[in-house]
Amino acid sequence: xxxxxxxxxxxxxxxxxxAAFALTLVLIYRATxxxxxxxxxxxxxxxxxxxxxxxRTDSYWLGFVVALVSGFIIGGVVxxxxxxxxxxxxxxxxxxxxxxxxxxxxALASILFGNTIxxxxxxxxxxGFEAVAITPTDIxxxxxxxxxxxxxxxxxxxxxxxxQMRAAAFGQEVARLLGVRVGQMxxxxxxxxxxxxxxxxxxxxxxxxxxxxxxxxxxxxxxVAAVLGGLDSFVGAVVGGLVLGLTNTYVAGYVERGSxxxxxxxLAILITVLLLRPSGLFSSSVARKV
Amino acid sequence: MLEIKDLVVAYGPVKALDGVNISVPxxxxxxxxxxxxxxxxxxxxxxxxxVKSRSGQILLEGTDITRKPxxxxxxxxxxxxxxxxxxxxxxxxxxxxxxxxxxxxxxDADEQIEGVYKQFPPLDSRxxxxxxxxxxxxxxxxxxxRALLAKPKVLLLDEPSLGLAPLIVNQIFTLVRDLVxxxxxxxxxxxxxxxxxxxxxxxxxxxxxxxxxxxDDASVLVADEQLRHAYLGF
Numbered sequence: 001x002x003x004x005x006x007x008x009x010x011x012x013x014x015x016x017x018x019a020a021f022a023l024t025l026v027l028i029y030r031a032t033x034x035x036x037x038x039x040x041x042x043x044x045x046x047x048x049x050x051x052x053x054x055x056r057t058d059s060y061w062l063g064f065v066v067a068l069v070s071g072f073i074i075g076g077v078v079x080x081x082x083x084x085x086x087x088x089x090x091x092x093x094x095x096x097x098x099x100x101x102x103x104x105x106x107a108l109a110s111i112l113f114g115n116t117i118x119x120x121x122x123x124x125x126x127x128g129f130e131a132v133a134i135t136p137t138d139i140x141x142x143x144x145x146x147x148x149x150x151x152x153x154x155x156x157x158x159x160x161x162x163x164q165m166r167a168a169a170f171g172q173e174v175a176r177l178l179g180v181r182v183g184q185m186x187x188x189x190x191x192x193x194x195x196x197x198x199x200x201x202x203x204x205x206x207x208x209x210x211x212x213x214x215x216x217x218x219x220x221x222x223x224v225a226a227v228l229g230g231l232d233s234f235v236g237a238v239v240g241g242l243v244l245g246l247t248n249t250y251v252a253g254y255v256e257r258g259s260x261x262x263x264x265x266x267l268a269i270l271i272t273v274l275l276l277r278p279s280g281l282f283s284s285s286v287a288r289k290v
Numbered sequence: 291m292l293e294i295k296d297l298v299v300a301y302g303p304v305k306a307l308d309g310v311n312i313s314v315p316x317x318x319x320x321x322x323x324x325x326x327x328x329x330x331x332x333x334x335x336x337x338x339x340x341v342k343s344r345s346g347q348i349l350l351e352g353t354d355i356t357r358k359p360x361x362x363x364x365x366x367x368x369x370x371x372x373x374x375x376x377x378x379x380x381x382x383x384x385x386x387x388x389x390x391x392x393x394x395x396x397x398d399a400d401e402q403i404e405g406v407y408k409q410f411p412p413l414d415s416r417x418x419x420x421x422x423x424x425x426x427x428x429x430x431x432x433x434x435x436r437a438l439l440a441k442p443k444v445l446l447l448d449e450p451s452l453g454l455a456p457l458i459v460n461q462i463f464t465l466v467r468d469l470v471x472x473x474x475x476x477x478x479x480x481x482x483x484x485x486x487x488x489x490x491x492x493x494x495x496x497x498x499x500x501x502x503x504x505x506d507d508a509s510v511l512v513a514d515e516q517l518r519h520a521y522l523g524f
Contacts, residue, residue: 160392163381167389171378177338179364179393179440 007253015245016145020200021222022237024193031189038101040219043201046071075194109212122207230280291316291476297346306332308500317474321491323484328497330480338370369442379422390436406435427458484522
């Protein structure tokens with residue numbers, strides 16, 4: 001029983017970070033119908049900027065802020081300078097360009113910060129409680145993701161800016177006729193995604209080793225989570241993230257040599273869901289009637 | 291209010307509009323009529339900036355707005371209801387209306403949204419419903435209501451009668467007519483349904499293959515049997 005509780009709680013925490021990352025893919029997909037393969041590398045780069053800040057100032061929190069701000073800027077600049085040029089062309093162009101962003105940031109990080117494994121400090125203790133094997137840092141991660149998700153929900157559902165972003169995502173031409181500055185909304189969508197990605201990047205890194213490729217595994221799980229949810233549903237991304245987080249810990253905890261099977265289990269879930277519901281669990285797109 | 295001068299719109303070598311002149315005065319409805327492919331939709335799309343014109347000028351209250359970005363049009367006082375019911379289907383009825391009021395020129399939009407519900411009771415009971423659940427007539431009510439929330443000086447209406455029951459067409463046309471008479475709104479109405487359109491319009495413009503072939507009072511056009519048979523199909 002205690003093992004079950006521990007695995008479940010850890011699964012939820014891990015899943016919440018996957019969900020945060022999946023949300024960034026959904027944000028971008030909704031705004032520009034592009035899947036950003038560079039998202040993980042951008043997040044990694046922000047985490048490295050945070051790490052450098054922490055090394056110099058000895059303050060985790062300053063590093064945390066640097067990561068979020070740099071994530072926001074990187075996201076916005078990547079859209080404005082690079083992605084804007086391929087938004088209207090064939091889809092494959094955008095895919096190749098975001099793969100280029102991925103390769104570019106990994107290479108840049110290796111050049112600037114070194115291609116070695118370093119420790120990333122944790123904000124709180126990483127020693128588990130007696131009753132359940134989770135740590136204060138784990139709890140911090142969960143709370144940080146929940147707050148960020150709450151803010152995102154408020155922004156999108158209850159503010160005029162959020163309404164404009166949704167309008168720009170779902171009906172570009174109509175939104176423009178209604179006065180929404182669609183280009184700015186797309187840039188803002190990417191910037192927010194960059195910030196959210198940086199949050200996920202720092203949370204994954206906290207109390208763990210980092211290297212320029214440390215986000216790769218998260219990218220895979222976050223991507224699967226987003227696809228499970230239908231790629232354009234925020235709720236779907238969160239549910240997808242939690243399903244994968246729990247799968248991760250259950251498979252690793254209950255199955256013999258399970259940790260080697262975790263990725264396989266994610267693949268199995270992905271295939272099963274896509275066979276049963278090809279558009280994902282929560283796809284909100286509706287067929288347009290003319 | 292709105293002056294269109296020598297407007298030329300071309301898609302590659304094909305000219306959709308070839309030197310079109312139309313004047314849309316304040317407090318009047320100007321109906322542009324013509325068959326499919328006459329250039330009616332291209333006209334509205336180039337006036338609002340969705341399509342770049344090759345040459346010519348568009349003046350709104352004397353100000354040249356020819357090369358202004360689409361996003362500015364609402365702020366300048368022009369609302370465009372596109373063909374095919376431009377609802378954003380993924381948003382709720384209320385959210386669609388709120389979008390219409392975002393760049394309202396002065397005044398409180400919330401109050402006006404209540405006004406739209408009063409004008410179109412079917413929308414009232416569906417406020418929180420997703421717009422894709424609406425019928426064709428309700429969608430048309432929604433987009434017209436949404437456009438009016440911006441408190442425009444000029445309203446561009448593209449085929450509002452398309453696919454709607456005559457009763458609903460009538461209702462929407464009556465509403466537009468009342469608005470024009472009471473507020474001095476200028477309306478540029480594009481219609482394939484020439485008979486209904488001339489019923490409410492002050493002036494009619496007949497477009498054929500991108501050129502204006504006739505401009506006159508609506509009553510004169512209705513009386514011109516030859517023109518009606520040749521271009522208007524009734």
